[in-house]
Amino acid sequence: MEFFVVQDAEAAGAVGAGLLAAVIRSNQDAVLGVATGGSPLPVYRALAGYGLEMSRVRCFALDEYVGLPAGHPESYAEVVRREVTERLSLDPANVFVPDGSAADPERAANDYEAAIAAHGGIDIQLLGIGHNGHLAFNEPGSSLESRTRVEDLTERTRQANSRYFDSPADVPGRCITQGLGTILEARQLLMVVRGADKAEILHRALTGPVTPDCPASVLQRHPHVTVIADEGAAALMPCTATRVAAASV
Numbered sequence: 001m002e003f004f005v006v007q008d009a010e011a012a013g014a015v016g017a018g019l020l021a022a023v024i025r026s027n028q029d030a031v032l033g034v035a036t037g038g039s040p041l042p043v044y045r046a047l048a049g050y051g052l053e054m055s056r057v058r059c060f061a062l063d064e065y066v067g068l069p070a071g072h073p074e075s076y077a078e079v080v081r082r083e084v085t086e087r088l089s090l091d092p093a094n095v096f097v098p099d100g101s102a103a104d105p106e107r108a109a110n111d112y113e114a115a116i117a118a119h120g121g122i123d124i125q126l127l128g129i130g131h132n133g134h135l136a137f138n139e140p141g142s143s144l145e146s147r148t149r150v151e152d153l154t155e156r157t158r159q160a161n162s163r164y165f166d167s168p169a170d171v172p173g174r175c176i177t178q179g180l181g182t183i184l185e186a187r188q189l190l191m192v193v194r195g196a197d198k199a200e201i202l203h204r205a206l207t208g209p210v211t212p213d214c215p216a217s218v219l220q221r222h223p224h225v226t227v228i229a230d231e232g233a234a235a236l237m238p239c240t241a242t243r244v245a246a247a248s249v
């Protein structure tokens with residue numbers, strides 16, 4: 001596992017974008033896994049600055065709420081459209097998000113899993129981490145082998161995400177999420193974590209037992225993981241040498 005400690009969001013974006021750009025330069029048909037939440041946003045902004053030819057790049061989102069009407073500004077389909085598709089001038093036909101407004105969400109989840117496989121799997125998957133260790137929307141208790149499926153969100157996650165909605169009651173209670181087993185099949189994982197409020201869970205995920213109680217601990221099972229953390233999020237990690245070396249990136 002590579003672990004970069006950076007000073008701020010801009011540096012996190014620069015390091016993350018550099019890794020994505022390397023994947024895209026080596027393969028114009030790269031398949032990117034994209035994440036929502038606040039932490040990865042600087043990565044997309046920095047990647048846009050590279051001006052890479054990306055007309056053949058495909059993107060798959062990690063997750064989506066179930067039950068928001070199509071076009072809702074906080075649906076992940078809309079967030080990905082604004083922050084990824086438009087920012088990077090991708091072909092919208094190459095960008096996929098689980099269909100959270102489908103009449104049959106279970107079927108939409110299965111179709112999504114099949115679509116990832118049909119596109120050859122994900123080359124590099126961006127990730128964040130929730131305060132309770134959730135990865136994508138895999139909440140504590142999720143099977144480490146789980147596949148893309150419909151899940152309930154915990155109150156803690158709904159509370160954390162209520163900042164994007166008018167009121168906590170507006171946050172949907174269900175989601176479609178790539179499974180932990182699905183995520184582990186990506187060829188490279190890139191996690192971005194920001195804020196001192198994530199220090200404890202990041203430490204637990206990367207150094208504690210691999211367990212469904214902390215879904216992000218599954219990263220320890222992947223052979224090619226890069227973590228980019230700011231000083232606050234990295235505060236409990238036992239790697240001062242990396243911290244000093246990377247702080248100037």
Ligand code: GLP
Nearest residue numbers: 037038039040128129130136137
């Ligand atoms: C949401 C997303 C997760 C993300 C998490 C953390 O719950 N579904 O994929 O990891 O938020 O977001 P942030 O990066 O804002 O801390």
